[in-house]
Amino acid sequence: MPSLEWERSHYSARPELKARLLANENPWGPSPKARLAIMETAKEGNRYQHEAAMNLRSMIAAFEGVSEDHILLAPGSSDVLEKMAIMHFMNGGNLVAADPAYMSLIKTAVAMKADWKKVRLTDSWAHDLDGMKKAVDRNTKMVYICNPNNPTGTLTPAEDIKKFCREVATNDTTVFVDEAYLEFLPDPKAQTMVPLIKEGKNVVVARTFSKVHGMAGLRIGYGVMLPEMLEKVDAIWRGNMSLCKTSLMGAMASLEDTEFQQMSIKGTAAARKQTVTGLKKLGFSPVPSHTSFMVFPIAMAGKPFLDAMFSKGVGVRAFDIFGKDYCRVSMGKPEEMDIFLTALEEVLV
Numbered sequence: 001m002p003s004l005e006w007e008r009s010h011y012s013a014r015p016e017l018k019a020r021l022l023a024n025e026n027p028w029g030p031s032p033k034a035r036l037a038i039m040e041t042a043k044e045g046n047r048y049q050h051e052a053a054m055n056l057r058s059m060i061a062a063f064e065g066v067s068e069d070h071i072l073l074a075p076g077s078s079d080v081l082e083k084m085a086i087m088h089f090m091n092g093g094n095l096v097a098a099d100p101a102y103m104s105l106i107k108t109a110v111a112m113k114a115d116w117k118k119v120r121l122t123d124s125w126a127h128d129l130d131g132m133k134k135a136v137d138r139n140t141k142m143v144y145i146c147n148p149n150n151p152t153g154t155l156t157p158a159e160d161i162k163k164f165c166r167e168v169a170t171n172d173t174t175v176f177v178d179e180a181y182l183e184f185l186p187d188p189k190a191q192t193m194v195p196l197i198k199e200g201k202n203v204v205v206a207r208t209f210s211k212v213h214g215m216a217g218l219r220i221g222y223g224v225m226l227p228e229m230l231e232k233v234d235a236i237w238r239g240n241m242s243l244c245k246t247s248l249m250g251a252m253a254s255l256e257d258t259e260f261q262q263m264s265i266k267g268t269a270a271a272r273k274q275t276v277t278g279l280k281k282l283g284f285s286p287v288p289s290h291t292s293f294m295v296f297p298i299a300m301a302g303k304p305f306l307d308a309m310f311s312k313g314v315g316v317r318a319f320d321i322f323g324k325d326y327c328r329v330s331m332g333k334p335e336e337m338d339i340f341l342t343a344l345e346e347v348l349v
């Protein structure tokens, strides 16, 4: 995993990038309807956003099929991940999570002095749910499952996670399911863990407008959880104060713009196809992805590889997975994927 200092130097102001494929951003968004709503709302920037937040919250509650007291709105799902980590590990305990996993919640939990019990993904890149169940003990405050997973882009079957939640999610142990990339799956409604929350299980689901909706820089996300969990959040943080009215109005317009969402899903699938074909032609073996990014092993250390790619105007990420170097590339527009494939050939083939 690259150091923070190194990451900063690569993320910060690289306007010369011809293909920015390093943060799983949507290359098409936000939706034109969301942009319009944002522009129209800018003139109301002198007013607080509580009404807009209430409206988005009820819209999301209806969309998820739960009552409003299950929905925590947030400036990006990162906020939900961090708040849950802080709340759960204030008094110690351990976190069971996969290796490799998306690190945001884990990083905050470890900073709160949680013990991270790592459970390696299986050889087919799914969560090892039996292994995770065995790792749970009486000090386990939370299990974190990212599905589909980042950085691998791989899927753990929904039915297996549901079974796991029914056995593991109790008053003492929350199962946190990060569904940032859910919409890229063919049938998101069949894959989400929200029905478990309706069953009364102590499950928290995090969702975001940063991916399919293309609103990463506008910061809107939400958590679905039991009302009693939401009460605990409300006891610490003043709900809605970190939200921004323009983004709330943009999110509402985007939720209604299913045409844009479909375009974004189809465009991502086309980019995946183009990238897999191109990578295979060059002799690489991409891990089958269900998301807007994919990983593949590279025969070069991460840092020199990234430096070489950046010098060609291509931003990607490198990960050490099970002691091997991998490149993670986000899906961009067709021309960006071509630029990436050409640079890759020059650097590695």
Ligand SMILES: Cc1ncc(COP(=O)(O)O)c(C=O)c1O
Pocket (backbone or CB within 6 Å): 023, 024, 075, 076, 077, 078, 079, 102, 146, 149, 150, 178, 180, 181, 207, 208, 209, 210, 216, 220, 221
């Ligand atoms: C798995 C996962 N969860 C959460 C996030 C955070 O997204 P945001 O805070 O923009 O909603 C990301 C961002 O890339 C992610 O990959």
